[in-house]
Each structure stands twice: as structure tokens, then as C-alpha cells.
Amino acid sequence: MKILDFLLCAVFFSLIVAATPSDAYEKAMKSAIEKVFQAETMEQYQAASNTFDRIAEKESKAWHPRYYSAYAHIIMSTLEKEPTAKDEQLDQAMERLLAADELSPGNSELLTLEGFVHMMRVVVDPASRGAQYSGQSIAAFQKAVAMDPNNPRALMLLSNMQIGTARFFGSDSSEGCATLEKAIKVFENAGSPKHPLDPTWGKEMALGNKKASCQ
Amino acid sequence: MTSFFGASFGQSWIKGTIKDVKGEAIIGANIYLEDTYDGTSSDVEGNFLFSTEETGEQILKATYLGFADFSRAVSINGDTLTFQIKMKVNAMELQDVVITAGAFDAGGANKQEVMKPLDILTTAGATGDIAGALNTLPGTQAVGESGRLFVRGGEGYETKTFVDGMQVMNFYSVSAPNTPGRSRFMPYMFSGVSFSTGGYSAEYGQALSSALVMNSKFLATQNRMDVSLMSVGGDIGITRSWENSSLAAKAQYTNLDPYMNVISQEIDWIDAPTSGEASVSYRSKLSNTGVLKLFGNFNRSGLALNRFELHDPATNIKTKLDNQYIYLNGVLQDEIGGGWNLKAGLSYTDTQDDIGLNAAKIKEDEWGIHSKVVLGKTLSNNVSIRTGLDYFNRRFTQGYHHPDVEADWSIGFREEIGALFAESDIYLSTALLARVGVRAEYTSLNKQLDVAPRLSLAWKTAQHSQISMAYGRFQQAAQRQWLALSPGLENERADHYILNYQINKSRKTFRIELFHKEYQDLVKFSDPRSPLGFNNNGQGYARGLDLFWRDGKSLRNTDYWVSYSYTDTQRDYRDYLRTVRPSFSSAHNFSLVVKHFVNSIKSQLGATYRMASGRPYHDPNKMGFMTEKTPTYHDLSANISYLFKQNIIIHMSATNLLGLDQLFGYEFASQADDAGHFASRAIRPPAKRFLFLGVFITLSKEKVLNQLPTL
Numbered sequence: 067m068k069i070l071d072f073l074l075c076a077v078f079f080s081l082i083v084a085a086t087p088s089d090a091y092e093k094a095m096k097s098a099i100e101k102v103f104q105a106e107t108m109e110q111y112q113a114a115s116n117t118f119d120r121i122a123e124k125e126s127k128a129w130h131p132r133y134y135s136a137y138a139h140i141i142m143s144t145l146e147k148e149p150t151a152k153d154e155q156l157d158q159a160m161e162r163l164l165a166a167d168e169l170s171p172g173n174s175e176l177l178t179l180e181g182f183v184h185m186m187r188v189v190v191d192p193a194s195r196g197a198q199y200s201g202q203s204i205a206a207f208q209k210a211v212a213m214d215p216n217n218p219r220a221l222m223l224l225s226n227m228q229i230g231t232a233r234f235f236g237s238d239s240s241e242g243c244a245t246l247e248k249a250i251k252v253f254e255n256a257g258s259p260k261h262p263l264d265p266t267w268g269k270e271m272a273l274g275n276k277k278a279s280c281q
Numbered sequence: 282m283t284s285f286f287g288a289s290f291g292q293s294w295i296k297g298t299i300k301d302v303k304g305e306a307i308i309g310a311n312i313y314l315e316d317t318y319d320g321t322s323s324d325v326e327g328n329f330l331f332s333t334e335e336t337g338e339q340i341l342k343a344t345y346l347g348f349a350d351f352s353r354a355v356s357i358n359g360d361t362l363t364f365q366i367k368m369k370v371n372a373m374e375l376q377d378v379v380i381t382a383g384a385f386d387a388g389g390a391n392k393q394e395v396m397k398p399l400d401i402l403t404t405a406g407a408t409g410d411i412a413g414a415l416n417t418l419p420g421t422q423a424v425g426e427s428g429r430l431f432v433r434g435g436e437g438y439e440t441k442t443f444v445d446g447m448q449v450m451n452f453y454s455v456s457a458p459n460t461p462g463r464s465r466f467m468p469y470m471f472s473g474v475s476f477s478t479g480g481y482s483a484e485y486g487q488a489l490s491s492a493l494v495m496n497s498k499f500l501a502t503q504n505r506m507d508v509s510l511m512s513v514g515g516d517i518g519i520t521r522s523w524e525n526s527s528l529a530a531k532a533q534y535t536n537l538d539p540y541m542n543v544i545s546q547e548i549d550w551i552d553a554p555t556s557g558e559a560s561v562s563y564r565s566k567l568s569n570t571g572v573l574k575l576f577g578n579f580n581r582s583g584l585a586l587n588r589f590e591l592h593d594p595a596t597n598i599k600t601k602l603d604n605q606y607i608y609l610n611g612v613l614q615d616e617i618g619g620g621w622n623l624k625a626g627l628s629y630t631d632t633q634d635d636i637g638l639n640a641a642k643i644k645e646d647e648w649g650i651h652s653k654v655v656l657g658k659t660l661s662n663n664v665s666i667r668t669g670l671d672y673f674n675r676r677f678t679q680g681y682h683h684p685d686v687e688a689d690w691s692i693g694f695r696e697e698i699g700a701l702f703a704e705s706d707i708y709l710s711t712a713l714l715a716r717v718g719v720r721a722e723y724t725s726l727n728k729q730l731d732v733a734p735r736l737s738l739a740w741k742t743a744q745h746s747q748i749s750m751a752y753g754r755f756q757q758a759a760q761r762q763w764l765a766l767s768p769g770l771e772n773e774r775a776d777h778y779i780l781n782y783q784i785n786k787s788r789k790t791f792r793i794e795l796f797h798k799e800y801q802d803l804v805k806f807s808d809p810r811s812p813l814g815f816n817n818n819g820q821g822y823a824r825g826l827d828l829f830w831r832d833g834k835s836l837r838n839t840d841y842w843v844s845y846s847y848t849d850t851q852r853d854y855r856d857y858l859r860t861v862r863p864s865f866s867s868a869h870n871f872s873l874v875v876k877h878f879v880n881s882i883k884s885q886l887g888a889t890y891r892m893a894s895g896r897p898y899h900d901p902n903k904m905g906f907m908t909e910k911t912p913t914y915h916d917l918s919a920n921i922s923y924l925f926k927q928n929i930i931i932h933m934s935a936t937n938l939l940g941l942d943q944l945f946g947y948e949f950a951s952q953a954d955d956a957g958h959f960a961s962r963a964i965r966p967p968a969k970r971f972l973f974l975g976v977f978i979t980l981s982k983e984k985v986l987n988q989l990p991t992l
Contacts, residue, residue, distance in 0.1 A: 094318045112309035113322035119344075120313045120320045148787065158346070168569065191788075193833075193840070193878060194397050205503045208982065235883065235927055 094121055095130060095263050102138050103267060108145050111138045122162075129173065130263040132166035135159075136179055137265075143186050152190045156183050174214035175265055181206030182223055203227060218256065219268045221249035222275065229279050243280035246272060293357045296330040297364035299323045299343055307345050307368055315340040315352065333357065343368065347375040349662045371662040372708030378741040380716055382749035382781040382794070383480035385418055386473070401468040404874055405887035406918030406936055408973050411464040411474070412453070415493070416891075417872040419794070419827035419844040420478035423893035423914055424865050426945040426964050428461025429453060431865050432478050433796060434823025434850030435490030435775075438760055442493045443485065445574060445612045447628035448651040448673070452493075454556065455582055455604040455634065457548055459948070459964045465578065465606070470562070472498040478827070479777040479796060480751030483702040483718030483735045484655065486671060489757045489775045490798075497574060500564050501527035505981035512974040513537055514556075526565040533558045548967045549587040551599065556582035571615035580606040585637075591950035591960040601637035606630075624655040624669075641683045647761060649675030663708040671700040671722075677761045692765040696758060697725040704735070712741040724758055726768050731756050745786040751779040759804045759817075767806075767815035774801045788833040797824040803854035821852025821860065841875040858906040862897050864946060867914070869894040883924040891916045898946040901959040911944050928979045936971045 098121065102114035115138035122131035136159040143155035160183050166176050184203035188195050204227050210220035228242030253269040295314075299307045306327030313320020319333035333339075336357050341364065343351040348368040355362060400414065407413030412430050415421065422431040429437030442452040444466070453462035468474075473496040485492040500522065507518040514535030521528050537553035546553075558580040565573040583603040590596040612626040628651045636643040655669035678693030704718030718735040735753040742748055755777065759770040776799045783792040803819025831842035847869060853860040862868075871892040878885045895910040903909065920934035937943065943966055950960040 090318070109309060109322070109325070116309070116311035116320070116322045117318075119311055121318055124316055124318060154346070193838070194399050197399075202502055231927060235924070 091121070091125060091128070092262060095134075098131075099134060099263070102134055105138070105141075108142060111142045111145070114138050115142070122165075127169055129166040129170040129176065130261075132162040132169070133176060133179065133265065136162040136166070136183075137267075140179065140182055140186060144189075149190050153187070156186055156190075159183050172213060174210045174217045174220060177206050177210040177213065178217060178220040178223060181210065181220070185223065185227065200227060200231070216252050218249045218252035218272070219265065221245055221252065222268050222272045225249060226275065229275075239279065243276075246276055246280055250276060291336060291359055292332050292334055293336070293359050294330065294332050294361040295341065295355075295357075295364070296328070296361065297366060298327045299329060299345075299366040299368060300327050301348070301368050301370065307348070310343050310345040310348075310368070312341070312343045312366070314355075314357075315342050347371060369662060370711045372711045372714075373659050373662055373665055373706075375711060377711050378708075378714045378739045378747055380714065380737045380739045380749050380751070381747065381783050381792070382737055382739070382751035382779040383477050383777070383796075385415075385476040385478070400876075401474065403876055403885060403887055403920070403922065404889060405920040405934060406889035406891065406916065408934055408936075408971065409468065411466070411468050411493075411495075413464075414468070415474075415476050417842070417844060417874050417889060418476065418478075419829050419846045419870075420491075420796075421846070421870065422848070422866060423870055423891055423916075424945070425914065425916075425943060425966060426459040426461065427865075428456070428463060430476075430491060430493065432491035433798060433825065433846075434821070434848050434852070434863070434866055435798075436863070436865060439488065439490035439757065439775075440493060441485070441488035441491070441757075442495070444495050444576070444610055444628070445497055445626060446484065446494070446624065446653060446655070447610050447612065447626045448487070448630075448649075449608060449610075449628070450630035450647065450649050450675070451606065451632045454580070454606075455584070455602055456554070457584055457586055457602075457967070458588075458600075459945070460548070460967055465580070465608070466495075466560075470497050470576075471495045478794075479798065480735070480737060480753045480779045482716070483704045483720040483733070483753075484667065484669065486700050486702075486720055486722055486733075486755075487673065487698065487757050489755050489773055489800075497562070497576060498564075499572065499574070500525075500566060501529055503981055505979055507531075508978045508980070510976045510978075511535070512972070513540055525567075526563070528561070528563050530561045531559070544968050544970075544972065546967045547965060551585035551587060551601075552583065554582060554584040556580060558582075567613075567615065572613070574610075574612045576608075576610045578606070578608040580604070582606075591948065591962055592952050592954055594960075599637070599639050601635075603635040605633045607632075620658050622657045624657075625653070627652045640685060641681065644680045644682075645678070647675065647677045649673060664705060666703065666705045668703040669701075671698070671702070673698040673700075677765055679762075679765055694726060694761075694764050694768045696764065698758065699723045714739045722756065724772060726758070726764065727771050729772055731772060731774075746782070746784040749779075749781040749783070751777065751781075753777050762809075763804050763806070763815060766810075766812040770804055770815060771802050771817040773803050773817070773819075775799065776801075789835070790829065790831040792827075792829045794827040794829075795825075796827070798822060800852060800854075803852065805854055806856060809856065819852065819854035819857075821850065821854065821863075823848060823850035823852075825849055836877075838878040838880070839875065840877075841873065843874075844870070844872045846870045861907045864896055864898050864907070867893040867896045885922045887920045887922075889916075889918045891918075896946060899949075900947070900961070901949050901953075902961075909947075911946055912942075914943055914945075915939075915941050916943065917941075928981070930977045932973070932975045932977065934973045937966070937969055940969050 098114060098117040105111045105114050115135045118131040118135035139155045139159035143152045146152045146155055163176055163180050181203045184199045184206060187199040207220050207224035210217055225242045225246035228245055229239045232239040232242055250272050253272055259266055299310050301307055307323055308325050310323045312329045314333055314335055317335055319331060321329050321331040323329045339355055339357055341353050341355045343366050349371045351366055351368055401411055402409055404414040404417060412428060415430060420433050424431045427437055430440040431437050432440055442449040452465055454465055456462040475494040477492045481492045501520045502522055504522055505520045509516045516531060516533035518531035534557050536555045541550055541553040560578045563575040567573055585601040588598045588600050609629040614624045617623045631648040634645040652672045653669060655667060657667040659665040674697050676695045680691040682689050700720060700722040702720040707715045709715060716737040720733045722731045733754040737751040739747055739749040756772040756774045758772055764770055778797040781794040800821040802817040805816050805819040807814040825848040828845045833840040848866060850862060850866050851860045852863050873890045876885060876887045893914040895913055897907045898909050899907045900909045917938045918936040919938055923931045925931050945964040947961045947963055953959050
């Protein structure tokens with residue numbers, strides 16, 4: 067009976083906790099975050115971003131759902147084929163980031179994604195956009211690093227741009243590789259995030275980049 | 282415990298399908314109960330299914346980009362609810378079809394853009410000049426001695442320039458007689474350029490043929506310093522950026538004296554063109570929606586040369602020209618509630634020219650303000666409106682003074698123009714857009730009230746192609762030199778009819794445009810110096826065909842475009858004896874612009890070839906009127922931009938590589954010599970080629986920045 071009592075108590079408490087809105091929010095977010103990082107197809111990313119948009123509409127003060135929805139749209143831009151469709155996805159991402167920025171000004175993670183959007187704009191049409199958007203994206207990453215020197219995503223994306231630029235000019239990519247190394251170190255030593263919904267992605271991408279460009 | 286079971290068994294299911302009006306499934310729509318997390322996305326067949334623990338009255342919502350939000354009150358009671366949702370297109374948001382008749386758009390949100398702002402900077406032969414680059418598009422005419430935009434049988438003055446919607450007067454810098462002037466502003470300032478060769482919006486007035494509408498960039502995002510060293514001068518620019526505002530300042534000095542000394546010129550220069558310029562622009566984000574832009578441009582330039590009267594080569598007229606130019610522009614834009622968007626702007630132009638002809642002095646002073654208020658609102662998914670007020674006030678004076686002769690005179694006028702316009706975009710379907718507008722304009726000098734209708738239609742015929750047509754009536758006050766003599770002159774008028782077909786698919790564009798233009802009330806006179814004999818009895822027409830092909834995809838690292846225009850035009854204006862093809866017009870114009878990036882040498886190479894068939898001119902030594910024709914004009918220009926380092930660019934350009942003879946026409950003596958012959962002088966470029974070399978250096982924290990976007 068003691069076990070049954072314990073179980074009942076546990077169920078009871080979990081119900082109380084579940085009833086408090088913040089936990090419902092966290093639970094919904096965690097499940098959606100899991101889905102966005104498992105997504106592979108356009109439909110899956112769209113479904114994930116829809117979930118974040120639903121949560122965002124209800125949680126008018128939360129920057130996290132807007133952040134992850136923007137992330138999904140950035141990835142979707144890589145799955146689109148036509149340049150205008152790519153741009154539309156990036157517009158969608160930017161719209162959400164600007165809304166999130168109002169809720170959490172001076173947020174290094176949001177600025178990192180903004181830089182990511184600029185970076186993907188370059189990819190759409192490097193010849194005519196490279197000069198404008200690569201500068202903007204590097205500026206965003208540098209600002210994001212200045213705000214939080216231990217933001218591994220900002221460091222990693224910055225290293226991407228540094229390596230790409232060095233390669234274009236045929237110069238040595240050691241500066242970018244050093245930045246990437248720093249990013250990887252931060253990833254490896256990362257404890258649990260300050261807020262349970264804070265972004266943690268990027269380690270695999272960083273290791274992949276290292277393998278491709280710095281070894 | 283009841284609540285626990287109640288919640289668990291109180292689950293309701295909501296399912297259904299979501300389709301558009303045509304019955305096509307909408308994939309990935311967001312379907313949910315408002316103010317809850319409960320919802321789902323539609324699958325590839327438009328089906329959806331989700332569960333909720335909510336009960337009672339709820340609102341079911343569905344959203345998808347390009348469609349109007351769907352919402353409906355539902356009552357949830359534990360049963361499964363089924364819905365067949367039909368989503369209506371939000372044509373306004375989708376913007377699947379856009380009006381392309383007459384318009385070449387670069388930058389901005391237009392999906393049909395054919396040029397990018399960067400293209401203007403890298404077009405060979407243009408040497409960074411806005412008008413020079415646009416002159417490679419169909420609808421323009423090669424008029425090498427002017428450098429202005431002559432559009433579809435229209436004269437240079439028929440094209441007006443607007444920055445952020447505000448008029449710019451005297452857009453071209455001063456130049457020696459029969460040598461081209463340059464556009465005053467640098468292309469890098471602008472994020473979007475729309476060059477309309479006819480049929481443009483009711484928002485723009487006082488332009489008979491063409492509107493060049495340029496939108497300046499908003500916030501600068503980086504602190505930087507730019508230094509340029511050029512074969513003709515140098516400049517330095519500083520940009521500071523803050524959280525919600527930015528300030529950019531630039532100072533430039535150019536002096537062509539050293540260059541003219543090295544490369545021999547047809548012109549007998551005393552002082553080759555020299556210019557000092559400063560510009561400042563301040564940008565501020567006032568709120569989430571509010572935008573403030575302030576811009577100022579200040580320029581002083583001068584030149585001096587020796588000329589002789591054609592009928593007497595022994596004369597020497599020391600001609601001196603000094604120009605002082607101020608342009609100020611301020612625009613404020615914000616949402617003002619109720620879905621209305623407000624834009625208010627003010628521009629001020631002041632130009633002073635001091636012309637010296639030996640001891641005689643001519644002083645010309647023109648200043649003008651333009652103020653504008655525009656209100657816009659999206660009324661529904663299919664209809665938006667814009668309406669606004671324009672007010673122009675300009676003053677022009679011209680005075681003559683000679684120290685030895687008692688012959689001083691002074692003429693001038695002050696003109697006010699008030700205009701009211703309204704325009705509506707109506708999506709008759711997602712594939713059919715109509716723009717209906719009207720502009721009413723009152724001119725104080727001639728007390729004329731003109732009502733000008735404008736109408737455009739665009740029909741999307743297939744996924745990547747569309748047909749557009751446009752009709753519009755346009756009027757423009759007579760040119761200042763005629764108004765100064767005869768202030769009561771009526772407005773000149775033109776009616777445009779345009780039919781356009783365009784295919785735009787993955788960086789390839791083809792367009793063909795037919796146009797017809799009727800001119801009425803053009804200014805005529807018998808003697809350009811006498812106030813008597815001015816009238817508005819001139820008229821004319823222009824019709825023809827424009828072709829444009831651009832391909833940025835088929836050839837690796839290469840982008841090219843080809844333009845061809847055929848123009849059939851005749852007019853009777855000024856002191857013409859009868860209706861003929863005017864001297865600035867050639868029947869055939871052709872341009873080929875190629876840009877190629879070579880990775881191995883980190884350089885962009887560019888070449889432009891232009892051809893224009895002969896232009897008519899009048900030879901007073903021959904019988905008849907305007908019977909002569911210049912030879913065909915050819916020009917091959919090239920440039921190279923070399924990325925020397927991440928922040929250093931070296932740019933070189935040359936016009937007329939082949940050194941061909943470019944003859945634009947002849948000027949003739951105003952009086953015959955003793956033998957009854959009118960002496961003449963050929964109008965040619967002052968030198969065969971123009972060579973340019975510049976080094977552009979950018980200093981910033983972000984080392985990869987460079988001035989490529991500003992070249």
C-alpha cells in the first residue's frame with residue numbers, strides 16, 4: 067500500500083505541477099524543440115515552426131518559441147530551391163527574430179540567428195550579395211560574441227565566415243580555425259543551460275566544420 | 282481524483298481538411314485553438330487531426346502564409362468535430378503578380394526585379410554614374426554629349442528624379458557645353474532603384490516621360506571609414522552606427538586638371554572641372570514602425586575654358602562656370618493607427634550658377650521645395666489604397682550684367698504647384714492586379730488645373746510569366762528658361778500606352794514591351810531670346826519596341842544583359858520648322874553588358890558595348906530641314922575590379938577601348954560668313970577615351986568589409 071500511496075501522491079503532485087502554466091509551456095516547448103532537431107523534411111520543419119508559432123501566440127512575452135521558429139525557417143530556406151522562396155523563408159525568420167528582440171533586447175543568441183539569416187542571404191546569390199551581407203553577418207556574430215564571449219554558436223558561425231573569407235582570398239584560415247577551436251571548447255565544457263529552453267545546438271556542426279576545414 | 286479522470290477522458294478530437302478556394306490542399310497550414318497550445322499542421326493532402334483537453338466555447342484558427350487568417354467559434358464537448366476549411370488568398374500579401382509595364386526595378390521587395398543596385402555600380406562604361414548604367418536598359422537613347430536619360434523619344438528634361446519620393450531638381454552636375462554631366466548622387470546610397478520608362482504611378486508628377494525613383498538605404502549597421510584615392514581626386518567617408526540610429530558623412534574632392542594635362546583634350550581648358558562635395562545622412566528608427574531619414578548634399582564646382590565664336594575663329598570667349606548646389610531631404614514614416622501608414626517628406630534644392638563670358642556675367646538661381654504627405658492602407662485581402670498631397674514651390678531668376686555696356690537685364694518667375702493624388706491596387710484575383718489612379722494638379726503660373734488618369738493592369742499568365750499594360754496621362758510645366766520669358770505657358774502633356782510581356786525564371790529574364798506616346802502642347806517659339814512668339818502649339822509622337830534579355834545563370838560566374846530599342850518618333854517643338862525626328866533620337870539602340878568574375882585573380886571584369894544608329898541634325902548650308910544624319914555610334918568600354926586585399930579594391934575602367942570616332946552632331950554658326958556659308962564644329966567627346974583608376978580602402982573592426990558595394 068505504501069507504494070500505491072507514493073504513486074498516487076506522485077501523480078497528484080505531477081498534476082498540480084502540470085496545471086501550472088509555466089510547466090505546460092516548458093513541456094510543450096521541450097517536445098517541440100526535440101521535434102525541430104529531429105526534423106528532416108520540409109513538412110517536419112514546417113510542423114515544428116507551426117508549433118512554436120502557436121506557443122508564441124499564447125506566450126506573448128516569451129522569446130524562446132520565436133527563436134526556434136526562426137531557426138526552423140532558416141533551415142527551411144536551405145531546403146527550398148528557388149531564390150525567391152529561400153528569401154521568403156529568411157524573411158519569415160527575420161520577422162520572428164525582430165519580434166523576439168523586442169521581448170529580450172541585447173540577447174546574444176537572437177543576434178547570432180540574425181547573423182545566420184544574413185549568412186544564408188549570401189548563399190542565395192553570392193555574387194551580388196556577398197559584399198553586403200557577409201559584412202552584416204560578421205558584424206552580427208562579432209556583436210553576439212561581445213555580448214556573450216562564451217556563446218559557442220556565435221563563435222562557430224563567426225568561424226564559418228572567417229574561414230570562408232580566408233579561403234576566398236587564398237589566405238591562411240588559422241584565425242577562423244582558432245575561433246572554431248574556441249567554440250568547440252565551449253561546447254565541450256558546457257554545463258546545463260541557464261534556462262532549460264536555452265539553445266544548445268551546434269556542437270556537431272562545429273565538429274563537422276573542423277573536420278572539413280581545420281584538419 | 283474526478284478532475285484527473287475528467288481531464289483524461291474529456292479529450293476531444295478536431296479533424297478535417299484545409300483547402301484553397303480552387304480545392305487544392307494547403308500543406309503545412311497551422312490549425313489550432315486560439316490561446317492554447319493545441320493544434321497541428323496539415324499534411325500533404327490538407328488533412329489535419331488534433332486533440333484538446335479544452336472544453337466549451339473556443340476559437341478555431343487556421344493560418345498560412347499568403348492566405349487570409351481563418352477563424353471560427355466552435356463549441357467543444359468531448360465529441361469529435363470535423364471541419365472543411367476553405368482558405369481565401371491574401372493577394373496583397375502574396376504579391377504573385379506585379380505591375381511591370383514601363384518599370385525596371387532594382388532592389389526592394391519586387392519579385393520581378395531585373396537589376397540590382399550593385400549592377401549600377403559595376404556596369405562598364407558608366408564609371409559609377411547612375412544614369413550611365415541605366416542608359417544600358419531598353420527605352421533609353423545614347424546621347425553622349427548630354428549624359429542624361431532620354432527616354433522613348435523624350436528629351437532629357439522629361440525624366441525626373443525622386444529620392445525617397447521627394448523631387449530632386451538639377452540632378453546632373455555641371456559640365457562644359459556639349460560634354461556629359463554626371464548624376465549627382467552615388468549609387469551606393471540606395472537600396473532600391475526603380476526606373477520607369479512610362480506609365481508610372483499617380484504619386485509622381487511633373488515628368489513627361491520617365492520617373493527615376495530611388496530609395497535610400499536605412500540604418501548603417503557598422504562603424505567604418507572609407508578612403509578612396511582616384512586618378513581624378515579622392516574622398517573620405519565615416520559611418521557611425523548606434524543601436525537605433527546611424528550617421529554617415531562623406532567629403533569628396535575631384536579635380537580633372539592633372540588628368541586633362543596628361544590626356545590631350547579637344548577642349549581648350551583654363552581650369553578643368555573641379556568639385557568639392559560633402560554629404561551627410563542620418564537615419565533613425567523611431568519605434569518599431571517609425572523611420573526617420575535625413576540627407577544633405579552640398580557641392581561647389583567650377584570650370585573655365587576658352588571658346589571662339591564659330592563665325593569668327595579670331596574671337597576668344599573666356600567661359601567660366603561656377604555652380605553651388607544644396608539638396609536637403611527629410612522623410613518620416615510611421616503607422617498612425619487604424620491600419621494607416623503615413624509618410625511625410627520635405628525636400629529643398631538650391632542651385633546657383635555663375636556664368637562668365639569674358640566680362641559679361643550671367644547669374645542663374647533656382648530654388649525649390651517639394652513637400653508631400655502620403656497615406657496608405659490595406660483595406661482588405663485584395664484592395665489597398667494610397668492617397669496624398671504634393672506641393673511644389675520653385676523660384677528661378679536669371680540676370681545679366683556687363684560692366685562696360687548698359688545692358689543689364691533680369692528675368693524670372695515663381696511657380697507653385699499643388700497636387701492631389703489617389704491610387705488603389707485591386708487584386709481581381711491572385712493572378713490579376715489592377716492599379717487605378719488619378720492625379721489632379723494645379724499650376725499657379727498658368728492657372729491650369731489638370732486631371733490625369735493612370736491605369737495599369739498585370740495578369741499572371743503562367744508561373745513565371747506575366748502580361749502588363751499601362752495607360753497614363755502626364756504633364757509637366759514648361760522648362761525654366763522658357764517660363765522665365767513667357768510665364769503664362771501651358772503645361773506640356775503626354776499620353777502613354779504600354780503593353781509588356783515578361784518571363785522571369787531563376788535568374789533569367791526576358792521582356793518585350795510595345796509603347797505609344799502622344800505629345801501635346803509642347804513649347805514652340807521663333808526666337809529663344811525673345812518673349813514674343815512663345816506658344817504651346819508643338820506636338821509629336823513616339824512609338825516602338827523594347828527588348829531585354831538577361832541571364833545570370835547559364836554561364837559560370839557570368840552575368841550579362843542585352844537591350845534593344847526601336848523608336849519611331851517625330852515632333853514639332855522649339856523652333857522646328859516642321860514635324861521631324863528630333864536631333865537627340867536614333868531609331869535603333871543596342872547594348873550588351875557582360876560581367877564576369879574570375880576567382881583565380883579575385884577580379885570582376887566588365888564590358889559594355891553600345892550601338893546607336895545615326896541621329897538627325899540640321900545643316901543650315903543645306904536645303905531642307907533636319908536632312909542630315911550622324912554616322913552610327915559605337916562604344917566598347919571595359920572595367921576591372923580587383924580585390925587586392927579583404928578591405929582594398931583596385932578599380933580601373935576605360936571607355937571607347939577601340940578608339941572609334943564618336944560623332945554626336947554639329948553645331949553651326951549663328952550667322953553666315955561673307956561667302957554665305959555657316960561655319961560648323963563637330964560635337965565629339967572631349968577625348969577619345971576616359972580612363973579611370975581608383976583605390977578604395979575600408980577600415981573597420983570587421984576586416985572583411987570593403988567598398989565593393991560602393992563601386
